[in-house]
Amino acid sequence: MHNLAILGTSSHVGKSVITAGICRVLARRGIRVAPFKAQNMALNAYVTASGGEIGYAQALQAWASGIEPSVDMNPVLIKPEPGHRAQLIVQGTVAGHLKAEDYRGSRDRLFDVVKASYERLAAQYDMIVIEGAGSPVELNLMEGDLANLRMARLADARIVLVGDIDRGGIFAQLYGTLKLLPEADQARVGGVLVNKFRGQRALFDAGVHQLEALLDRPVLGVIPWTDFRLPEEDSVGLADMAEPTRSPRQIRWTVVRLPHISNFTDFVPLAHEPAVSLHMVDRPPDTMPDVVVLPGSKATLADLRWLWETGWVRTIQTWAAAGVTVLGICGGYQMLGESVSDPTGMEGRAGSQPGLGLIPARTRLFPPKITRQVTGTVRAPGWLPTPVTGYEIHNGRTEVTPGWERPWLQLAGEPDGWCAPNGRILGTYLHGLFDHVSFRQAFLARLGINRFGPADPLESALTHLEEVIREYVDWPTLDRLVGL
Structure with missing residues (x-):
């Protein structure tokens, strides 16, 4: 053979x-x-x-x-x-x-x-x-x-x-x-x-x-x-998704297409959900979405500067004030905080950059790189204790301002991420969290969705x-x- x-x-x-x-x-x-x-x-x-x-x-x-x-x-x-x-x-x-x-x-x-x-x-x-x-x-x-x-x-x-x-x-x-x-x-x-x-x-x-x-x-x-x-292998296959036809029964998810976007595989399961209208754009759209997502990034500082230069920061801040759900995953979670610093140039040019200020936290990038599979549960008040599994790939640590700790998840016995009191500003280091049916459906149910796609979209x-x-x-x- x-x-x-x-x-x-x-x-x-x-x-x-x-x-x-x-x-x-x-x-x-x-x-x-x-x-x-x-x-x-x-x-x-x-x-x-x-x-x-x-x-x-x-x-x-x-x-x-x-x-x-x-x-x-x-x-x-x-x-x-x-x-x-x-x-x-x-x-x-x-x-x-x-x-x-x-x-x-x-x-x-x-x-x-x-x-x-x-x-x-x-x-x-x-x-x-x-x-x-x-x-x-x-x-x-x-x-x-x-x-x-x-x-x-x-x-x-x-x-x-x-x-x-x-x-x-x-x-x-x-x-x-x-x-x-x-x-x-x-x-x-x-x-x-x-x-x-x-x-x-x-x-x-x-x-x-x-x-x-x-x-x-x-x-x-x-x-x-x-x-x-x-899932696409890399960004060569990631054309901008034009605003799809949206029925009155769908919610609109906007994923920001960062210049150094990584692990956008996180959102593929949502493309199988009939009640989700998912699109990825590099400029703020005219229509306000129901959910806006900052995904992972291989160059967090550079992409954060780009968010300021292109008007995304002010747009997302305005949407958040209007009640739009804002989700940051990994690098996106870091960007939602007050600042990100990379003193040794781990992801490019050394420096620091103000974040969106939607989460009371500061991130500092330093070695070693964390790569691990992890399991846990949702622990934020008002959420069902739904199991979660996935993996982490990131540098550094995000420190929440003392007294403002509101972890969204519990991963391997440790708190992870942040969840606003109204449940509409969310951040986590966990990749792959939407791959699993229990969490995905629980998240969508909080947005008013009661009809779901296949339990295992990858297998389908x-x-x-x-x-x-x-x-x-x-x-x-x-x-x-x-x-x-």
Whole structure:
């Protein structure tokens, strides 16, 4: 049995979702399969049970495979920061802050880590499904690329190329990528997938034949454009959500799209709720929402300055005075306080910045970085003691002014966050709190909602993905490619 590498013609062609779908189908067939991405660059991260950070996409792929996420599934994670630098996460732990020129000199050392992670997974599972990164034929980067050809060679994987027909130029995408591969790597390519097709499949029959003749490879599937409502891997796939059509029975949620937004996966479960109209914007809308959310940020000070410059601070303060529910998660919670300081430049340029002043608290960023899974309960007066679970990823500590302590949650036996007396100003460090049905429905019920979406929206979305991948992928040909 051969491993499989899902490589794309560019970023955002659907590699992450297709990898998850293939893992799901294989796992349902009884094959012990695990996902793997040698290097990911993303601000959406997940914390494993061991306390290590990996890209959220690899966690999603692990769940699709029916297994727990592991740091070995994404041994190198790069989290961009201001100032043309990035935080480097190796085996789930912060390994430093690097500029691009520093990273180039570290690639061989990092590939040793990648190799060790891959070998541990390969010893446990029947098949590894590898997701590539960006394009495998960025010629100026190919020699040091950890995630694409170098990884496919290490795993002796069969390659499937994925192209995005929705953006146009599918023939050039697939043919150009194939022909720019080194000859030995071209031999690894066993077929292609055409993703995000809109319209009647029969209208592309001639295109399939032309592709197969041009590439001398089978088209393994034409996958229709589908909104699976799965979490995006990174902000490349995060287009501004235009104001959706809103029925009188829906409440409007506005999520502020910060320049360095992170972990916006927190809000995906709300997109499955029929009574929620969820949209994400980078400028204050004319219409006042029912709920406004400040999400996580990889550069809290820089994003806080941006909130002041763009008028968001005054807008949110006005909305809060009018009774709008204001929610801050992680970096958003820090911004709702009186000030945030970063004296050592942990997230970029050192300095301090006034906050929105809606929570009587001050935040100071300092090491070590906290990454942990955590469970707890809602403890604020007037709230039902609903269980909560999730994970924390943050620097520093938020200190509430003595005498004004009003923790919203109790996490691992410790108070967390803040809840205003009227219950409409809320902050927490907990990511993933809306993933769980009991808390999500309790929160929405406080907003007057009494009709709810699926109890497990992620499982519903993965089931939908499995159905599409089963139907539109040529499994007999793919099975022969990998030796099943």
